[in-house]
Amino acid sequence: MAFGTQDDTDEVMNEINMTPLVDVMLVLLIIFMVTIPVMKHAVNVDLPRASNTPLAPQAIQAEVLLLSIDDKGQYFLNAQALDDAALAERFRAGAAQNPQPDLHIRGDRNARYERVAQAMAAAQLAGLGKIAFITEPARK
Numbered sequence: 001m002a003f004g005t006q007d008d009t010d011e012v013m014n015e016i017n018m019t020p021l022v023d024v025m026l027v028l029l030i031i032f033m034v035t036i037p038v039m040k041h042a043v044n045v046d047l048p049r050a051s052n053t054p055l056a057p058q059a060i061q062a063e064v065l066l067l068s069i070d071d072k073g074q075y076f077l078n079a080q081a082l083d084d085a086a087l088a089e090r091f092r093a094g095a096a097q098n099p100q101p102d103l104h105i106r107g108d109r110n111a112r113y114e115r116v117a118q119a120m121a122a123a124q125l126a127g128l129g130k131i132a133f134i135t136e137p138a139r140k
Contacts, residue, residue, distance in 0.1 A: 063101040065094055065128075067119060071110040075119065087119065091126035100127075106134040 067087075068076040075082050077090055094101050103123050107116045123131055 063097070065090070065101050065103045066106065067103060068106045069108060069111045069115055069119065071108040073112055073115040075115075084118070084122070088122045088126060091123050091128055095127035100129055102130045102132060103128050104132050104134050 066078050068079070070076070075084070075087050077087060082090065091103075094103075105116065105119065120131060
């Protein structure tokens with residue numbers, strides 16, 4: 001055994017070690033998989049436009065409550081202006097009828113969705129079972 005001699009096992013390694021690079025890539029992949037669903041938090045929608053089909057004549061009931069919501073958030077039930085308390089009372093009276101009337105909601109394009117949701121919640125609390133939305137046909 002001589003000092004200063006070099007055997008075959010002491011050679012310098014001249015290749016890139018791929019293990020740390022693969023580890024970094026896997027960590028980046030996991031980070032992107034977690035953050036991409038968080039970035040998609042908003043969807044632009046235009047709710048009032050929709051394709052619709054007219055109801056068959058036999059499906060239309062005798063009484064329909066037509067709720068219109070203007071762009072300021074004011075409620076109109078069958079073309080009569082109402083506040084929130086009066087609207088809830090009219091919904092309760094409609095829910096007590098047999099058969100129950102359908103509630104058709106016409107919301108202005110610029111109306112706050114909060115007002116539409118409040119009207120739907122009031123109808124549900126009153127016990128109305130059928131709610132429909134009236135929209136304009138989609139433009140081609």
